[in-house]
Amino acid sequence: MKHTHVLALSAAIAAVSAGAYADTHKFEIHADLGRTFFEDPINDATTWGLGFGYVLNENWTLDAVASQYDTETEAGGFSVDGTQYRLDALYHINTESLWRPYVAFGVGDQKRELSVAGVAEDARDTLLNLGAGVKRDLGGNWEFRTDVRAFNSLDNEYTDLALNAGISYLFGKTAAPVKAAPVVAEPEKDSDGDGVLDSKDQCPDTPKTHKVDEVGCSLKLTETVSIELNITFDTAKAIIKPEFEGEVANLARFMDQYADTIVTVEGHTDSQGSDAYNQKLSQSRADSVKAALITKYGITADRVNAIGYGEAKPAADNATAEGREKNRRVVGNVSTKVTTTETRN
The missing domain is CATH 2.40.160.20 (Porin)
Structure with a gap:
């Protein structure tokens, strides 16, 4: 065709x-x-x-x-x-x-x-x-x-x-469409070097030695610290024996380190003697420890309580000499919660 x-x-x-x-x-x-x-x-x-x-x-x-x-x-x-x-x-x-x-x-x-x-x-x-x-x-x-x-x-x-x-x-030309130059994003910074980018870091300037959470804040560890006091006395005595001075000193150092602590020292006796006598003796033993904390170690009086319980709270059997020795005592316990910052290894 x-x-x-x-x-x-x-x-x-x-x-x-x-x-x-x-x-x-x-x-x-x-x-x-x-x-x-x-x-x-x-x-x-x-x-x-x-x-x-x-x-x-x-x-x-x-x-x-x-x-x-x-x-x-x-x-x-x-x-x-x-x-x-x-x-x-x-x-x-x-x-x-x-x-x-x-x-x-x-x-x-x-x-x-x-x-x-x-x-x-x-x-x-x-x-x-x-x-x-x-x-x-x-x-x-x-x-x-x-x-x-x-x-x-x-x-x-x-x-x-x-x-x-x-x-x-x-x-009748119109302006040619202008293509915007591609925006090159700058790499995000971690100004304080804690491993969390600035855009997510809610705690700037965290020390590099601290462990941090997902938003860059230091990780805190809360734990309970405590100390126990347990000293014994001779029969019918309220004088702290030299070998127990270290126990009192340790309690005082603990209370100096943790200034918000208060201690109650408890005085006790064995079962020999009358109840009234033992009550008075137990209070004297508690008071002697309190006095040592205040006068020797500078612990303020309002941070120390002293209570005597007489023979009412035995720790051992009063039928034996060994048991009675354990009962002639002053005890105390101090604990507090301590929050510390976790650090990197």
């Missing part, structure tokens, strides 16, 4: 791509030159035309085109002058290339003037057209375009094919 070689060109046009294309204009004027291949018995003709395009958006453009051609009939060599006016819609396919393919369709009016023996006869057709093409950015305001079209007459049931190429001038 005479149109076969034209149809083959449409596949070649759609396959071309390279570079990058940016559509930033609103209007375009183009001048075209082409070749029309007629189904009627008319010689193929060179066409030329002018068009004006309005860009709707990045995909769609409306295109008003006027074109002309001169040819002859295949039989008799009669002159044929053709004029077309049409309105097309072009849909552009977005690519990252300098070549930008599009499809086109439209409707228009064609007038053919046939001259036979000096007499002109006019014929008019309403044409529908469908085609595909490609545009290439030439830089600046210039653009190359080419397409293949099929024109179908609604009045006379023929279809012509046309191959066109042209140059467009683009104007």
